[in-house]
Amino acid sequence: MADSADVSPVVSSQPPGKNEQGGGEGGGGVLTEAQREVLERCLHALRHAKNDSHTLAALLLITRLCPASQLDKPTLRRIFEAVGLNLPARLLVTAVRGNEDPGLPPYELLSLGTALLAALSTDPDMASHPQLLTTIPLLLGILANGPVSNQEKQPAQEQTQAEEVGQSPDSRLASAETSSPETNPAHEEGKTSGQKGTDGSTSNGVSPTKETSPPDCLDEAMAADCYQVLTAVCALPRGPDQLLSRGAVPALCKAVEQNQTFSRVRGLPLLGSLLSGKTKDKAWSKHSAELLGLLVRLSKDFCQSTDQARLDMCSQLVQFLPPVGAAVEREELKESVSRMWGVLRPMMQAKLTPKQIGPILVLSACLLDLYGWETVGPPKFCCLLVNRACVEVRMGLEEPPGNDLSPEQQHTLTGCYRIMEAAIEQACNPGLLPSAAPSQSSISSLTLQQSRQVLGVLEEAFSAIIYHLQQVDLSRYGDPFIFATFRSLCSWLAEETSCLKEEVTGLLPFLIGYSQSHLQGENSEQCLSGWMTEMSISEEKGAWTGKEPLRYLLPALCHLSAEEGPRKVLLTLDTPALLVQFLSQSWTSLKGKSGVVSARDPSMETACSALLNFTVTEPERVRKDQCFRSLEALLSEALPVLVHKPRLLVLAANYCTLGLMIGRLKSAPSGPAEAGQRRFFSSALRFLRGALDSGSSPGSAKVSVGWEESWDEAAELWRLGLQALGGCIRAQPWIATLVREEGWLKHTLTMLGQCSALPDQHSQEALEDALCTMAEQCPVCKQEIGDMMRSDKGALSCMKNLKKSVGAK
Structure with missing residues (x-):
């Protein structure tokens, strides 16, 4: 075989110097007619070579007469195709096996094989070829364990890996895809000696460590060629996954630990990419x-x-x-x-x-x-x-x-x-910090x-962020930096809306427009999807959905919708419709996860809180705005499902209360109630009924087991829901009949008769107000409540206002 040093110029992965670069296609120079004639004959010899010696001889002749710097990309591609991946793969296998006499020392076989692979890998199609990918564990083994003398000391598993490279292309691919990282040479423990580290760098000014390196130093040319191949693979669309599955991380970590050649200047950046x-x-x-x-x-x-x-x-x-x-x-x-x-x-x-x-x-x-x-x-x-x-x-x-x-x-x-x-x-x-004794x-x-x-x-x-966002136009809505700036401002507005109130109110058209644009998918989300992937913040690891900007803005909208000035601006921007659209999309997504344990989404609860503020403060808008009709339809569909989802109890409490607060603003239907309305109120009554439990023994009523974990968050919503239920009965008397039919009244009166008190005074007042309204609006309800109160039992006996309503002494 030809000496590897003789053929290295044609397969070198290093780019030519500036003085060598020509002006032809792909940076190559212009060949003379004589050179072209010799090149064509050599290419013919490469394509028809009967053995490796013939191949190497043709390569040697090309390097002598046609330097790589004078070859354009198409010509280089023809050379690479003629050589193919079989030769470098076999050279690596032969060197690692060490049980054949190829005519060259194993180290030179490795040097020649890695150099050929490095040159071939400069072409993306070659870099993604299955046969090249199967050589990755061997290259990683060289970088982690040193050259061939160290490779020979590895267990038999490494020999198996080398044999896989010599198999047919299909079987090689299958072996590489299914091989465990623990079975490739990159995972074997290399031994160290007392020699000085071989990395030629100082790693950004850091002095070479005193760690030892393998006895046979890895020369710079071989290390550079190995890293060239790995870097080329990493640049492919699936490259990082290909390297990760073939044990690149532990091998490169080991190379750095042992301070192998170029492990700092080439290995660390490659690890950084992974x-x-x-x-x-x-x-x-x-x-x-x-x-x-x-x-x-x-x-x-x-x-x-x-x-x-x-x-x-x-x-x-x-x-x-x-x-x-x-x-x-x-x-x-x-x-x-x-x-x-x-x-x-x-x-x-x-x-x-x-x-x-x-x-x-x-x-x-x-x-x-x-x-x-x-x-x-x-x-x-x-x-x-x-x-x-x-x-x-x-x-x-x-x-x-x-x-x-x-x-x-x-x-x-x-x-x-x-x-x-x-x-x-x-x-x-x-x-609010979880630090009872802060350090x-x-x-x-x-x-x-x-x-x-x-x-x-x-x-x-x-203030500077607000100023910057005021300059942003629609063309920059897809810019990741604008989203990062928007997100940061929202984090501040979630906690602080009293400062810079005028500036914040003036920025609301941008904040709502930006959120709406992304929610409706009006802009290309390509950049933002990539940025979300790169973010190291935990909640931003998922794929971009378009709902993210509004998610961040929602806490601020809760504060701002409660203040008259900002709320008027929000209404002119049709913010309630935006919130309803968000809830609708989020509910559709939640429904699509059937069979999976439903994860709580706090942003849906926050959107309900903002809508609740509009419902309480702007009754006329609620009566006239079509988006609230859409919201009612959504709530009537969702609440019957949510009452059976214990993990989503707080969301159910929000939906229930929001629907009841809207219901109190509606007038009684001229005919029978709509099926959707009836379904919602039936579910709401069943949901409200499940909050308290009298228990089996006398004493105070307790929060039921299903509500106990969420009571701190759901209690106020439950009380507000009871208050709204009374308003619904006043506005729509037919609901009083439903209260009796669904068993809410009987259940509540029985519980109050069996317990001596309720968990807290606020809960007692809320229940008493609801019962008083029923007694005032429904004679049958008044009769049933009065009959129970005359027995003078339990917590009912303490409800003085209710006694007056039913005429009990």
């Missing part, structure tokens, strides 16, 4: 131990680096943090996060340029996502962190209209938003003066 997007969760769920070990190592390097190197490492560390909510609740992770905060504190206090502070703020935001303020540091530093984030937001967003932010600025500001959102949760609601490392330990300072800088930053 830990981004859709494969991040998969990688952490399958290989949390290896990734945690890598993160611990990187955090130690970060702490031991020079100042400039730390700045460079901030962006890198972000990629290697686990996804929020991942089951990596180990003390090691918390210690690593604490160590990183210890380094970030003096960095944050130093004088930094905008370009320098950006990566620090983004890393700080990601660390906050993991552990909140618990590990950040003393309150004074927490204030500084929030202040720096707010200053960056003001500097970035208070520019005159037309000044476009660079992608780097947008990335920094998105991190700042997350710091601000974390501060809002603490500074606005310190009493000095928590922002919850802020003094009153510090809290006011934080709220002051937040207000200035959100």
Whole structure:
């Protein structure tokens, strides 16, 4: 066989230098007629080669007469097709098996095979070929365990993996797709020696570690070729999944741990790509131990680096943090996060340029996502962190209209938003924190003066956000940065609507229009879908649905719909119709999950609360607006289903109360009640009846078992529902008959007669008011209530107003 060094130029994955690049198609130069004639003869020889020696000889001749820099892409493609993937695959297999005499040392076989694969992988079609994909475990083994001398020390399982590469294409593909990561060479434990690390880099200024490396060093050319193939595969649409399923994560982690050649400059970026997007969760769920070990190592390097190197490492560390909510609740992770905060504190206090502070703020935001303020540091530093984030937001967003932010600025500001959102949760609601004894490392330990300072800088930053959003037109609604800015403002409005009230009211047309545009799918959601995938915030990992903007705005709408000025603006923007549309879409989605345990969706409950505000304060609008007719139809369809869903009890309470509050504003039908109305009221009565239980022994009535867990949230809705039920009976007397037919009256009177008291005074008052209304509107109900009260039993005897209504003494 020809020597591998002789053929390396044609298969080198390195791009030609600037002085070598020609002007032909694909960057190749112009060949002379003589060169073209020789090239065609060599291509013929490649296509008709009888053995590997003939193939290598033809390749050698091509490299001598036609340098790669002079070949255009179509010509290179012809060469690659003539060589094919069989040759490099066989070279790797022969080297790993080590039981044949190919005429070249195993190491040279590996060098030649990896070089050929690297060159072939520059073509996407070749990179996605099943036969190339089956070589990935072998390449990972080289990077993790070193060259052939180390490969030979691996167990027989590695030989099996090598044999799979030599099988027929179909069987190779099947083997690769079903092989377990534990059976490929990347998962075998390599041994280390006392030699110095072989990575030629210093990893962004970090000194090479003192970890040992395999006895036979992996040379740079072979390492570069292996990484070229893996990087080319990773760039394919399904590439990250292909690498993940073939054990890339543990192999690359091992390469970094042993400081193998290029493991820092090529291996870490490749791992970073695997830990981004859709494969991040998969990688952490399958290989949390290896990734945690890598993160611990990187955090130690970060702490031991020079100042400039730390700045460079901030962006890198972000990629290697686990996804929020991942089951990596180990003390090691918390210690690593604490160590990183210890380094970030003096960095944050130093004088930094905008370009320098950006990566620090983004890393700080990601660390906050993991552990909140618990590990950040003393309150004074927490204030500084929030202040720096707010200053960056003001500097970035208070520019005159037309000044476009660079992608780097947008990335920094998105991190700042997350710091601000974390501060809002603490500074606005310190009493709601789950910290009975807050430590000095928590922002919850802020003094009153510090809290006011934080709220002051937040207000200035959100004023800048409002100013920026005022400049946004419809063409930018699909921009992920606009959504991040919108989301941040909504988090503030959910807690604070008294500040900047005029500015917020003035921005309502944009906020409602933006939410409506996405809910109705009027814009391309491609960018936002991709951005949602990349987000590390836990609730944004799902696919984009279009409902997300309104979900974030809903808490603010609850506050704003309760205030007269903003509510009038919201009505002019047809906000109730938007809320009804949201509920309708959400209910359709919920219904579609039949057979699956229904998950609670708090945003549906919040939408009901906002609609309830409109129903209470704007009765004329409710009577005339067609959207409330649509809402009634939705409630009559949904409530009969929800009464049988214990996990959705709070949503059922919202639907029940909202429907009853609308029902009290309607006039009595001229004929029989509509089937939908009757169905709704029947379900509402059954639902309200199930809240309290007298129990088997005398004493106070208790909240029933089904309601007990949700009583804190549902109790007020239940009381309001009873009050609205009385209003419905006044407006539509036919409902009184239904109250008796559905057994609500009999059940309630029996319970009140058996118990001595109700769980609380408010519940007793609500039931008494409802019973009084029934007695006033329905003679039959009055008779039944009076008969029960004359027995002078239980809690009924304490209801003085009810006694007057029925004439009982």
